Amino acid sequence: MQLQERLETLLKNKFADAFISSETSYDFPVFVLDKSVLYDALSYLKSDSETGFAFLTTLCGLHYPDNKDQEFGMMYQLHKLETNERIRLKFFMSKEDMKVPTITTLWPTANWMERQEYDFFGFKFVGHPDLRRILNMDEMNYFPMRKEYPLEDGSRDDKSDKMFGR
Amino acid sequence: MNKQEEFNTTSESEKVYNILNLGPTHPATHGIFQNILKMDGEIIVEADPTIGYIHRAFEKLAEHRPYNQITPITDRLNYCSSPINNMGWHMTVEKLIGCEVPKRAQYMRVIIMELSRIADHVICTTIIGQDTGATTGFLYFFQMREKVYEIFEEICGARLTTNIGRIGGMERDFSPVAWEKLNKFMKEFPEFLSEFQKLIERNRIFMDRTIDCGPISAERALEYGFTGPNLRAAGVDYDVRVAMPYSSYEDFDFKIPVGQNGDTYDRFMVRIQEMWESISIIRQAIDKMPEGPIHADVPEFFLPDKEEVYSKMEALIYHFKIVMGETAIPKGEVYHSVEGGNGELGFYLVSDGGRTPYRLHFRRPCFIYYQAYPEMITNGLLSDAILTMSSLNVIAGELDA
Numbered sequence: 001m002q003l004q005e006r007l008e009t010l011l012k013n014k015f016a017d018a019f020i021s022s023e024t025s026y027d028f029p030v031f032v033l034d035k036s037v038l039y040d041a042l043s044y045l046k047s048d049s050e051t052g053f054a055f056l057t058t059l060c061g062l063h064y065p066d067n068k069d070q071e072f073g074m075m076y077q078l079h080k081l082e083t084n085e086r087i088r089l090k091f092f093m094s095k096e097d098m099k100v101p102t103i104t105t106l107w108p109t110a111n112w113m114e115r116q117e118y119d120f121f122g123f124k125f126v127g128h129p130d131l132r133r134i135l136n137m138d139e140m141n142y143f144p145m146r147k148e149y150p151l152e153d154g155s156r157d158d159k160s161d162k163m164f165g166r
Numbered sequence: 167m168n169k170q171e172e173f174n175t176t177s178e179s180e181k182v183y184n185i186l187n188l189g190p191t192h193p194a195t196h197g198i199f200q201n202i203l204k205m206d207g208e209i210i211v212e213a214d215p216t217i218g219y220i221h222r223a224f225e226k227l228a229e230h231r232p233y234n235q236i237t238p239i240t241d242r243l244n245y246c247s248s249p250i251n252n253m254g255w256h257m258t259v260e261k262l263i264g265c266e267v268p269k270r271a272q273y274m275r276v277i278i279m280e281l282s283r284i285a286d287h288v289i290c291t292t293i294i295g296q297d298t299g300a301t302t303g304f305l306y307f308f309q310m311r312e313k314v315y316e317i318f319e320e321i322c323g324a325r326l327t328t329n330i331g332r333i334g335g336m337e338r339d340f341s342p343v344a345w346e347k348l349n350k351f352m353k354e355f356p357e358f359l360s361e362f363q364k365l366i367e368r369n370r371i372f373m374d375r376t377i378d379c380g381p382i383s384a385e386r387a388l389e390y391g392f393t394g395p396n397l398r399a400a401g402v403d404y405d406v407r408v409a410m411p412y413s414s415y416e417d418f419d420f421k422i423p424v425g426q427n428g429d430t431y432d433r434f435m436v437r438i439q440e441m442w443e444s445i446s447i448i449r450q451a452i453d454k455m456p457e458g459p460i461h462a463d464v465p466e467f468f469l470p471d472k473e474e475v476y477s478k479m480e481a482l483i484y485h486f487k488i489v490m491g492e493t494a495i496p497k498g499e500v501y502h503s504v505e506g507g508n509g510e511l512g513f514y515l516v517s518d519g520g521r522t523p524y525r526l527h528f529r530r531p532c533f534i535y536y537q538a539y540p541e542m543i544t545n546g547l548l549s550d551a552i553l554t555m556s557s558l559n560v561i562a563g564e565l566d567a
Contacts, residue, residue, distance in 0.1 A: 026261060026500045056391055057503075058512055058534075060527040075514070075527075077501065081388075081402070084409050088501070109391030112537045120225070135218035135566060144226055151230045 003085055004029035010051065014044060028077075028088045035091045038074070039101040042089070045078055046106055053078035053087060056107040059114070061121040062090070065147045069094040072121065076103075102128040120145035183211060186548070190219050194552045196293060197562035201539075201551075208547050213540035217533075221566040228526040232491030233259050234333060234467070236526070241327035243530060244564040247286035247507035249278045249318065249330045254504035257412055258513040259333045262500045263464065270458045271335035272414040273451045277348070278321065278330060279413070279504075280444040280451075284355070285314040286507030287395075287437040287444075290559040294434050295366055297556045298375045307362040313351050320344040334468040335461025352452070356445060363438055373431060380542045380554030381429040390538040393531050394509025396558055399436045400428030406505040417454070418447045430557040466493045491521045508532055508559055532564040 008022045011031060018034035018041075033041050045053045055078065062073035070092040079086045093100070102125040103110045114125045115134040122143035125131055133140060142149060184207075189200040198219040204212035224243070228236050240251040253275050260267060267275075288311045295303035315325040321344050322330040322337065331337065340348070366372050382392070387400040397404055405422045407415045423439035425432025461468050465484045474481035487493055497519045503512035509531030516525040535558065543551040 025498060028501060030499075055388060057510070058514065058527070058529040060514060060525075062516070062525055077512075077514075081404055081409075086501075107391070108389050109534055109537065112533065116533075135221040137218075144223065151226060 030088045032090045035093045038091050042103055053080045055079040055081055061117040063147050071095040099124045099126050101126050210543050218566050220562050224567045232521050238329050242563050244561045246289050247282040248328045249282040250506045252330050254511050256331050256333050258502040258515050261502050265334055265462045265464050267335050267462050268459045269456045271460045273455050274336050275413045276451045277448050280448045281314050284441050284444050285311045287441050291437050293556045297553050298372055303362055310358050317347045320347055332468055334464040339460050376431040379430040379550045381427050382542055391534040395436045399425035399432035401426055406503050406510050418450050420447050430553055433557040530564045532560050536560050
């Protein structure tokens with residue numbers, strides 16, 4: 001809880017208008033910021049002496065098709081190994097503007113993680129050195145983790161379960 | 167001009183490189199990995215890994231399955247230590263629903279997780295031995311993995327893809343035969359391990375072969391998101407079991423072995439020492455094993471006994487709800503990580519209250535640290551690249567999800 005309050009003050013001072021909300025979800029402080037400060041916020045959290053969250057645990061994409069103009073989101077989890085503090089940051093964007101600044105310059109490990117999110121959601125990581133599909137085949141023409149794509153090929157009907165299907 | 171002609175042409179002004187396809191199926195890569203290597207003689211100039219050969223869309227699949235049906239998916243991530251993945255998933259859901267698991271179940275989980283860590287490290291260390299030419303380890307010490315699998319078989323009925331434990335605890339107590347096998351293992355294993363260690367650890371040929379082979383510095387390893395034994399080999403003492411204790415790991419007294427140079431030898435030694443620590447943890451867990459229930463009182467998640475299903479109304483209702491996936495799940499988002507065989511295995515779960523997760527993201531340690539592989543093998547020999555890969559213990563299932 002103290003961690004959340006402390007960082008909230010710091011982030012509010014630094015990115016006054018871009019700070020949207022913060023909460024503690026289970027054991028994680030979660031901060032939602034505007035996408036315009038994505039790179040600056042992560043770079044600030046990584047390098048500043050007051051923050052120092054130097055380890056990128058993971059990042060992943062989110063898709064909420066019902067949130068108007070906030071359909072897609074990116075989640076980043078940072079870890080400060082010295083004090084063992086972990087935080088989560090979220091940035092939301094509309095489906096028309098899926099450009100996200102790359103953080104491969106901050107953490108080389110973001111390279112494949114970002115490629116994976118491009119592969120599954122279609123985020124355009126601006127400045128990424130090698131933005132290709134990573135797990136799916138290169139010829140694929142859609143982004144399978146988006147909610148509108150069914151689990152299986154929608155054209156087949158041999159598996160429909162009319163009695164218990166939902 | 168095709169590749170062969172290009173290779174045959176000798177040019178004075180231009181250096182000619184040879185393109186070598188290592189994999190996707192190659193007996194020395196222990197899994198489906200492809201690396202397109204640009205070679206200058208025997209020196210690797212550039213490496214381009216291609217992954218995704220066994221991608222099975224786990225994250226998408228998980229969005230369409232009830233919570234208890236996701237456990238078998240996690241089996242297939244790091245299939246060398248599936249119980250750790252299972253437990254990690256159970257603990258993630260338990261965190262989401264706010265369920266306190268009884269001590270006995272937690273200790274049982276610790277025993278199972280440490281056994282699977284041993285199985286995982288047995289595979290990795292013997293394969294390092296195999297790739298350096300010490301076949302004895304692979305043939306002789308590898309049987310210990312079989313003994314671990316026999317214990318798993320006795321506990322849950324399965325060997326490799328275990329689906330062990332349930333949300334809320336364990337599905338059944340250890341049977342007398344399981345205890346017997348476990349105790350026998352605890353007697354046998356230290357002898358085998360010290361014998362293997364004596365055979366390999368100070369062997370001049372092994373040391374010459376592995377020291378300074380595929381090294382990575384601590385700074386670089388952290389930038390690349392290394393966790394687990396590979397990070398500890400580089401000298402950073404980060405272990406999820408100690409940093410964020412789960413399943414009563416705070417009750418046990420154990421050390422975190424660290425290396426210095428982050429080379430193949432250090433990765434080997436860290437794993438050997440971790441097996442000793444695992445043995446000590448299992449011994450403490452057996453000694454301190456508390457009595458009590460083996461699962462929490464969460465009828466909406468824990469499948470009731472068959473006897474009760476046939477005789478009690480509530481049990482029948484809950485049985486039906488669980489099997490049909492109609493359990494009410496609270497809304498929320500939760501991240502839980504466990505120390506897997508290869509590092510921090512994390513589950514990021516977003517629930518919107520539906521019967522399936524809204525989003526489930528796996529933090530797969532192999533996927534994250536394998537991207538450092540090209541950097542680690544560049545300017546090294548091809549045979550060192552093989553050894554580096556086995557010492558990183560890259561598991562194809564975890565890499566490709």
